[in-house]
Amino acid sequence: MSNILQKAFTRAVYVALLCVSGPAFAEQPVDVSMTSEKQVVIKASAESPNGYVDTYKYVPMEKVSPGEIVRYTINLKNNGNEPAADIVISNKVPADMIFIEQESKNMVVTYSIDKGESFNTPEKLIITNDQGQKRQARASEYTHVKWSRNVSLAAGGKDSLTYLAKLK
Amino acid sequence: MRFINNNSIAAAITAISMLISIPAMSAGTAAGTTVSNSATISYSVGGTAQPDITSAAETFLVDRKINLTVATTDVSAVGVTPGTNGNVLTFTVTNNGNGTQDFALSATAVLSAAAAAFGGNDNVDATSVSVVIESGATGGYQSGEDTGTFIDELAADGTQTVYIVGNFDTSFVNNDIASYHLLAEARLHGAATTLGAVLTETAGADDTGTEDIVFSDIQGSDAANDASRDAQHSDQSDFKIVSAVLSLDKVSVVISDPSNGTTNPKAIPGAVIEYTITVSNAAGAATATGIAVQDSLNTEIATNGTIAFNADTYASGKGIRVTAPNINGGAALDLTNISDGDVGDFNVTTTNAVTVTGIDLAASESATVVFRVTVQ
Numbered sequence: 001m002s003n004i005l006q007k008a009f010t011r012a013v014y015v016a017l018l019c020v021s022g023p024a025f026a027e028q029p030v031d032v033s034m035t036s037e038k039q040v041v042i043k044a045s046a047e048s049p050n051g052y053v054d055t056y057k058y059v060p061m062e063k064v065s066p067g068e069i070v071r072y073t074i075n076l077k078n079n080g081n082e083p084a085a086d087i088v089i090s091n092k093v094p095a096d097m098i099f100i101e102q103e104s105k106n107m108v109v110t111y112s113i114d115k116g117e118s119f120n121t122p123e124k125l126i127i128t129n130d131q132g133q134k135r136q137a138r139a140s141e142y143t144h145v146k147w148s149r150n151v152s153l154a155a156g157g158k159d160s161l162t163y164l165a166k167l168k
Numbered sequence: 169m170r171f172i173n174n175n176s177i178a179a180a181i182t183a184i185s186m187l188i189s190i191p192a193m194s195a196g197t198a199a200g201t202t203v204s205n206s207a208t209i210s211y212s213v214g215g216t217a218q219p220d221i222t223s224a225a226e227t228f229l230v231d232r233k234i235n236l237t238v239a240t241t242d243v244s245a246v247g248v249t250p251g252t253n254g255n256v257l258t259f260t261v262t263n264n265g266n267g268t269q270d271f272a273l274s275a276t277a278v279l280s281a282a283a284a285a286f287g288g289n290d291n292v293d294a295t296s297v298s299v300v301i302e303s304g305a306t307g308g309y310q311s312g313e314d315t316g317t318f319i320d321e322l323a324a325d326g327t328q329t330v331y332i333v334g335n336f337d338t339s340f341v342n343n344d345i346a347s348y349h350l351l352a353e354a355r356l357h358g359a360a361t362t363l364g365a366v367l368t369e370t371a372g373a374d375d376t377g378t379e380d381i382v383f384s385d386i387q388g389s390d391a392a393n394d395a396s397r398d399a400q401h402s403d404q405s406d407f408k409i410v411s412a413v414l415s416l417d418k419v420s421v422v423i424s425d426p427s428n429g430t431t432n433p434k435a436i437p438g439a440v441i442e443y444t445i446t447v448s449n450a451a452g453a454a455t456a457t458g459i460a461v462q463d464s465l466n467t468e469i470a471t472n473g474t475i476a477f478n479a480d481t482y483a484s485g486k487g488i489r490v491t492a493p494n495i496n497g498g499a500a501l502d503l504t505n506i507s508d509g510d511v512g513d514f515n516v517t518t519t520n521a522v523t524v525t526g527i528d529l530a531a532s533e534s535a536t537v538v539f540r541v542t543v544q
Contacts, residue, residue, distance in 0.1 A: 086212040
C-alpha cells in the first residue's frame with residue numbers, strides 16, 4: 001500500500017467513525033429548507049408619499065409565467081445542542097430567473113457575477129465593457145448569492161432570509 | 169457524505185440548482201420548463217467544519233403564457249378600384265407567448281358609420297372577403313400561393329403575415345370605405361397542418377407540477393369580439409374605393425351661316441355648328457383608362473334629317489378632332505372618319521355616331537372631342 005493510499009484509507013476510516021459516533025451527524029443538526037411564493041399585485045400604483053408604488057401580496061405558487069416574480073424563502077434551524085458558527089448559505093440563481101433583491105438579518109451578503117467563482121459586495125462588482133467603460137454590476141447580472149451569518153445560530157435557534165427573482 | 173478537511177473553516181459551497189438550459193427568448197422562458205432551486209449551507213460546530221447540507225429542491229413548472237399581437241402593416245387605406253378582386257389588407261400576427269401555438273383567423277366587418285382605421289367612417293362592406301396567410305414562396309399576396317386559412321405551429325416570438333382579401337363589384341363609388349378587423353385567436357398547437365383546439369385558461373390554484381395555461385393578451389381593435397385575456401387580439405385596416413369620377417359636357421357654337429358668314433352667325437339652314445364634348449376626371453379620383461366617347465347624331469340625321477355631319481372639317485376625310493393628355497402628346501389630333509387604326513370614326517362603329525376611344529385621364533385631367541355639322 002502506497003503512502004498516499006494509506007493516508008486516504010486512514011482518513012476514510014476516521015470520517016466513517018465520526019459518522020457513526022457523532023450524534024450531530026446522525027440527526028442532521030442544522031436544517032435548511034426552501035419555500036417559494038408568487039408575488040401578486042393587489043393594488044397597482046397607489047399614490048403614496050414615496051411616489052407611485054404597487055402593493056403586493058405573496059400567494060402559494062400559482063400559474064407562473066414569464067415576467068412574474070417569485071419570492072424564495074430559505075429557512076434555517078439548529079437542531080443541535082451546540083451553537084452553529086460560520087454559517088454560510090449559498091444559492092445559485094436559477095438560470096431562467098433574474099435576481100432582484102434579498103432581505104435578511106445578521107448576514108453579510110455577497111454576490112457573484114462569474115458563476116460562483118468569486119464573490120463580493122455590490123460596489124466591488126464591476127463590469128468593464130468593450131470600450132473600457134466600467135460600471136457596477138446590476139442585480140440582474142448576479143449568478144450566485146452568498147449569505148454569511150456574522151453571529152452563531154444558537155442551539156434550537158431559527159433564522160430565515162428571502163429573495164425575489166423574476167422568471168425570464 | 170463528503171470528506172471534510174479538519175483544518176478548513178466553513179467555506180462557501182455553491183448551491184445546486186437543477187436547470188434545463190433553454191435559449192433566452194423575448195417571449196420568456198419556454199412553457200413546460202422546470203425551474204428548480206435549492207440552497208446549500210455550510211457551518212461549523214465547536215470550531216469544526218461540518219458537512220454541507222443542501223435543501224430539498226424547490227421546483228415549479230413554467231406555465232404556458234398565451235399572448236399575441238395583431239398589427240396591420242398598412243399605413244393608409246388600401247385603394248380599391250370597383251370591379252376588382254384580390255385587394256388585400258396586410259397584417260402581422262406575432263406569438264408573444266412562451267410556447268408554440270396555432271392561430272385561428274377571421275375578418276370582421278366594421279359596423280357601418282363606425283370609425284375606420286385611417287380616417288372617415290365605414291360605409292360599405294366588400295362584396296366578399298377571405299383571410300389567408302402568406303406562404304412565403306413569393307413576397308406579397310399571390311392568389312395562387314397564399315391559400316392557408318390559419319397559422320400552423322407558430323413558435324414563440326414568431327411572426328406570420330396575414331391578408332384580408334377583398335373582392336369588390338362595380339357598384340362601389342369613389343370614397344366608399346370598407347373597414348375590417350383581423351381577429352386572431354391562439355389555439356393549441358396540436359397536430360401539424362391541423363388547426364388546434366380552442367384554449368381554455370386553467371382555472372383555480374396552480375399545481376406547480378402541471379403546465380397551466382395563462383392568458384396575458386390585451387384587447388385589440390375589435391372590441392365586440394376581443395377582450396383582454398381571452399387568447400385573442402385584433403387590429404383594423406381599411407379598403408377605400410378610389411374610382412374615376414368622370415363628367416361629360418357638351419356645348420355647341422354656330423361657326424357660320426350662309427347669310428352672315430362668320431359674323432354673328434345664326435343657326436339657320438346651311439349654318440355650320442361646332443360641337444365640343446369635354447370629358448373630365450375629378451380631382452383626387454383614380455386614373456380612368458380606355459375612355460370611349462360616343463355622340464350619336466342618328467336621330468337628327470336619319471330620323472329628322474335636320475343636320476349633316478361635316479366630313480372634311482379639318483382635312484379631307486377628317487371630321488373629328490381629339491385633344492387628350494395621352495394622345496399625340498396632348499396636342500390636338502385630327503382623326504379620319506373611316507376605321508383606319510386611329511382612335512376615332514364616324515358612322516363606322518355605330519351608325520351616324522362620332523366615336524373616339526383610348527382616352528386616359530388621371531385625376532383633374534380632361535379631354536375634348538370636337539366635330540362640326542351643317543344645319544339642313
